[in-house]
Amino acid sequence: MLSIKNLNKTYANGVHAINNVSLEIPNGLYGLLGPNGAGKSSLMRTIATLQEADSGSIHFNGLDVLRQGEQLRRQLGYLPQDFGVYPKVSAIDLLNHFAVLKGLTNSAERKQVVESLLQQTNLWDARKRHLGTYSGGMRQRFGIAQALLGSPKLVIVDEPTAGLDPDERNRFLNLLAEIGENVVVILSTHIVEDVTDLCPRMAMIVKGQVLVQGEPNTVIETLKSKVWRKSVSKAALAEYQKQFTVLATRLVAGQPQINVFSDHQPDDSFVAVEPDLEDVYFLHLRRSAAESVSLAA
Incomplete structure (x- = not known):
């Protein structure tokens, strides 16, 4: 369970990006819906400990996220909205590099994890191709593969299907649904269908405020x-x-x-x-x- 209470964040330019947000997010896929500029990415970055909050609290399975950021990051998988790759490096080589950075130092264990993730994300046949040759959907699936290194308990994906064609979007959403069976997965998006099709629970955020939350069918x-x-x-x-x-x-x-x-x-x-x-x-x-x-x- 991820518990967010009375969270606030105002930037130096005066923008109140997170305005007294309180959410209870259980295991499974949770949709965070809102237009561009609504504060979704600010909330995701704060949960991921990439920026500090001005006030409020975040707890994840008993962990005080705002005070114990390092411990949270050990359990976190994060795919930001703009995920860059090295275009002239193969998928298997870069994922192996990320695995080392994630602390998978045992070569045999690391090889097994990397190969398993490439298969799970349907990238095995393209594992030796340079990432610069990947389609947008393939790059997003590679992004999820790196986010799943270390078996995270909390996975955050920020606008993951924007710009994907229908086939790639379906592949990616099916992958998220599989991941969400056992962990907390927050899907931040402005695409209504992504939330309707997949998420048992959701919240709508506009101008940093949560306007509605609950089960999509109940909200409808x-x-x-x-x-x-x-x-x-x-x-x-x-x-x-x-x-x-x-x-x-x-x-x-x-x-x-x-x-x-x-x-x-x-x-x-x-x-x-x-x-x-x-x-x-x-x-x-x-x-x-x-x-x-x-x-x-």
Whole structure:
């Protein structure tokens, strides 16, 4: 169990990146959902002991993370948002190098671990290729391989599927699901489907604050019978956006189709639709933006 209580972090430029965050994260995949710049990476770096918090606490299986960072790092696997590799080094050679840095000094044990991870991440056949020749998805899978060195109890992956094609995304998410059976895995992402498809529990963070948390299905249930859909003309779209809380707009056969949040059917031309996590996501983004405008005024 990872327990975060009343965590705060403000940078020198005045940005309050983590604003009184409290989360209880059990074993398994946990989704941290939010737009770019929401504070997800700041929270991940603080948990990973790469930066200090201003106040609050983090405990992992009884360990005081903010005071015992070295002990936490022995149990941590971390894949940051920007994971660089040496392009002219083979995967097996670089993973072996990382294993040495991780403390796997016994050569026979290290060889077994490295080969096992390359097989687990489906990189065995490409193990001797230079990393510079890898696709984006292959590099991400290599990133997970290095994060799993030392059998970590806590794994943090920050925006791991951004830019991946659908096949690579599925391979990567399936790999995370396998890993999450036995350890705490935090998946930080702005991609709603990643959380919907995989995570038994999640939290949404916007401007450093946790706006909603819980099981995705329970969170979605809060919008039951409150999402309505209608096709509108392009000329009328702006007026609907002023009049209603428009959650999403999609072009269907060249015509805008809007999802609107309302406690009651806006009028007979709207039809009720089953909400999904994307509707929840956009509702909280719209509310957060409206509050910012109100405060600025």
